[in-house]
Amino acid sequence: MDAKQPAWFAAGFPHVWPPYSQMKTAAPPLAVERTEGVRIYLEDGRALIDGIASWWTACHGYNHPHIRQAVIRQLEIMPHVMFGGLAHAPALTLAARLAKLLPDDLTRVFFSDSGSVAVEVAMKMALQFWLNRGEHGRTKFVAFRDGYHGDTLGTMAVCDPGEGMHSLFSGLLPPQAMLNLPTDAASIATFDDYLDRNAGKIAGMLVEPLIQGAGGMIFHDPEVLRRLRAAADRHGLILIFDEIFTGFGRTGTMFACEAAGVVPDIVTLSKALTGGTMALAATVATGRIFDGFLSDDPGHALMHGPTFMANALACAAANASLDLFEREPRLRQVAEIEVGLREQLGPLAKVGGIKDVRVTGAVGVVQIDRLNDPKALQRACAEAGIWVRPFRDIVYLTPSFTIGADDLERLTGTLRKVLAA
Numbered sequence: 239m240d241a242k243q244p245a246w247f248a249a250g251f252p253h254v255w256p257p258y259s260q261m262k263t264a265a266p267p268l269a270v271e272r273t274e275g276v277r278i279y280l281e282d283g284r285a286l287i288d289g290i291a292s293w294w295t296a297c298h299g300y301n302h303p304h305i306r307q308a309v310i311r312q313l314e315i316m317p318h319v320m321f322g323g324l325a326h327a328p329a330l331t332l333a334a335r336l337a338k339l340l341p342d343d344l345t346r347v348f349f350s351d352s353g354s355v356a357v358e359v360a361m362k363m364a365l366q367f368w369l370n371r372g373e374h375g376r377t378k379f380v381a382f383r384d385g386y387h388g389d390t391l392g393t394m395a396v397c398d399p400g401e402g403m404h405s406l407f408s409g410l411l412p413p414q415a416m417l418n419l420p421t422d423a424a425s426i427a428t429f430d431d432y433l434d435r436n437a438g439k440i441a442g443m444l445v446e447p448l449i450q451g452a453g454g455m456i457f458h459d460p461e462v463l464r465r466l467r468a469a470a471d472r473h474g475l476i477l478i479f480d481e482i483f484t485g486f487g488r489t490g491t492m493f494a495c496e497a498a499g500v501v502p503d504i505v506t507l508s509k510a511l512t513g514g515t516m517a518l519a520a521t522v523a524t525g526r527i528f529d530g531f532l533s534d535d536p537g538h539a540l541m542h543g544p545t546f547m548a549n550a551l552a553c554a555a556a557n558a559s560l561d562l563f564e565r566e567p568r569l570r571q572v573a574e575i576e577v578g579l580r581e582q583l584g585p586l587a588k589v590g591g592i593k594d595v596r597v598t599g600a601v602g603v604v605q606i607d608r609l610n611d612p613k614a615l616q617r618a619c620a621e622a623g624i625w626v627r628p629f630r631d632i633v634y635l636t637p638s639f640t641i642g643a644d645d646l647e648r649l650t651g652t653l654r655k656v657l658a659a
């Protein structure tokens with residue numbers, strides 16, 4: 239153990255199981271003392287500009303005083319009460335606000351505590367919607383290559399099977415229809431043909447709108463989403479948009495679906511829902527989906543209810559986060575970040591060994607011809623003062639929307655320098 243590590247690290251690290259790590263070879267994580275604004279302060283005295291806003295959550299930067307005060311106020315009144323048979327103002331207020339913010343009839347909010355569970359709930363809603371109508375043959379989902387929807391068993395089955403993260407499990411998971419996103423003539427023809435032949439077996443279709451995030455930060459045109467909506471309508475399928483990454487301004491509109499003018503039947507939200515302060519997720523369904531569960535048969539109810547569902551502290555944080563979207567110019571800041579990322583990362587496209595540079599909203603992606611050691615690149619970036627998490631062949635920036643122009647330049651400039659070294 240590094241002599242510079244604090245005592246709590248030395249005592250505790252041998253007892254945690256970190257995420258996505260081969261612990262035989264992984265370097266130990268960096269010990270964090272605190273966060274503030276767009277910076278992570280390490281125990282060894284260094285400060286890193288966070289280029290990825292803690293896995294895309296901290297949209298207002300860290301420790302925003304408005305969220306902090308809302309959580310403290312809620313902590314004094316009631317940190318948590320079970321949601322089964324009881325209701326409270328933070329959750330119901332949040333549900334009403336989300337219903338108002340989301341387009342059209344996305345009006346029924348089911349709260350849970352992580353993105354993966356929100357997707358599980360969406361899948362369960364879609365499957366049971368058909369079962370409740372007596373249609374027992376609709377048991378599969380259409381999902382798309384390069385997609386990512388979570389790490390729980392159900393969601394693993396709709397992630398790209400070969401993308402690496404869950405490939406070990408591929409033989410064990412319930413098989414789904416894994417198609418290429420219909421982006422060109424060939425993939426459109428295959429997609430249409432598959433649905434023409436199999437629609438009766440399909441409960442729903444899942445997609446991350448505009449950006450397939452953890453599967454490689456791959457962008458697609460809003461037209462693709464219109465095509466999915468039209469196909470879902472043609473075949474009567476439930477269309478699920480997983481906006482866990484894209485929701486709350488990341489792609490330039492409050493929700494990515496707005497850019498396409500398309501309304502899904504179910505949308506999943508998490509990540510920036512609480513402004514990056516607490517675990518909370520939501521699965522929001524249209525009235526039509528909700529009505530499909532109304533019945534005199536108790537067996538037609540949605541049997542799901544996480545213990546910490548609608549946690550009052552998390553809902554208070556989410557309400558405060560929505561206040562900030564109303565009071566502060568977040569979408570304008572995203573537009574400014576987009577311009578900055580284009581200007582500042584764009585020149586990398588001409589550098590040897592860089593395959594592609596792409597930007598949409600507050601997401602900047604640099605794709606590298608051969609990124610042999612993403613961890614080494616991460617370490618070099620941290621040594622130079624920025625926190626990023628390269629994976630596969632990309633390094634991406636998804637900073638907090640509150641990042642100032644100077645810090646954005648520091649972030650991109652440092653990345654440029656490290657990539658050129």
Ligand SMILES: Cc1ncc(COP(=O)(O)O)c(C=O)c1O
Pocket residue numbers: 352353354355357386387388389446451452480481482483508509
């Ligand atoms: C699009 C998408 N769906 C689902 C998830 C899973 O969310 P969680 O890690 O909170 O379970 C993620 C996480 O990165 C995601 O990006």
